[in-house]
Amino acid sequence: MKPTDQNPPEPRNFFQDVHEVARLIPRGRVSTYGAIAHYLGARHGARTVGYAMMAAHTADQFVPAHRVVNRLGHLTGRLHYATPFAMQEALEAEGIRVEEDRVVDFAKLFWDPSTELA
DNA sequence: CAACTGACCGACG
DNA sequence: ACGTCGGCCAGTT
Numbered sequence: 015m016k017p018t019d020q021n022p023p024e025p026r027n028f029f030q031d032v033h034e035v036a037r038l039i040p041r042g043r044v045s046t047y048g049a050i051a052h053y054l055g056a057r058h059g060a061r062t063v064g065y066a067m068m069a070a071h072t073a074d075q076f077v078p079a080h081r082v083v084n085r086l087g088h089l090t091g092r093l094h095y096a097t098p099f100a101m102q103e104a105l106e107a108e109g110i111r112v113e114e115d116r117v118v119d120f121a122k123l124f125w126d127p128s129t130e131l132a
Numbered sequence: 133c134a135a136c137t138g139a140c141c142g143a144c145g
Numbered sequence: 146a147c148g149t150c151g152g153c154c155a156g157t158t
């Protein structure tokens with residue numbers, strides 16, 4: 015085997031995995047950075063998940079990044095959209111109520127991959 | 133090429 | 146109860 019050719023079996027980056035999980039979030043439900051990180055085995059990787067969401071626009075396929083909020087149900091990523099309200103509007107279009115940049119009934123709408131995909 | 137930065141979260145004092 | 150710090154990854158300057 016040549017040292018230059020044979021590379022890691024799965025060049026699948028962490029970002030790639032995050033995007034894939036994000037696409038699994040059902041319409042009308044929301045998940046969190048920490049939950050996704052934990053599901054992928056990166057307990058301290060919540061931050062990285064956030065970075066992955068920011069890089070979501072570079073992904074090949076559409077990533078419903080608006081369904082990912084922080085652990086408080088707060089729309090932390092709203093400032094990264096075309097307009098500061100684009101994220102909220104996208105959520106409301108799915109039947110999710112948002113007040114004060116916060117998901118209403120977040121606890122009920124919370125979709126945890128570790129639980130749902132178990 | 134090396135350093136900086138950026139959608140977070142939990143632990144500790 | 147509040148402020149601070151460490152841990153994680155990849156793209157850009």
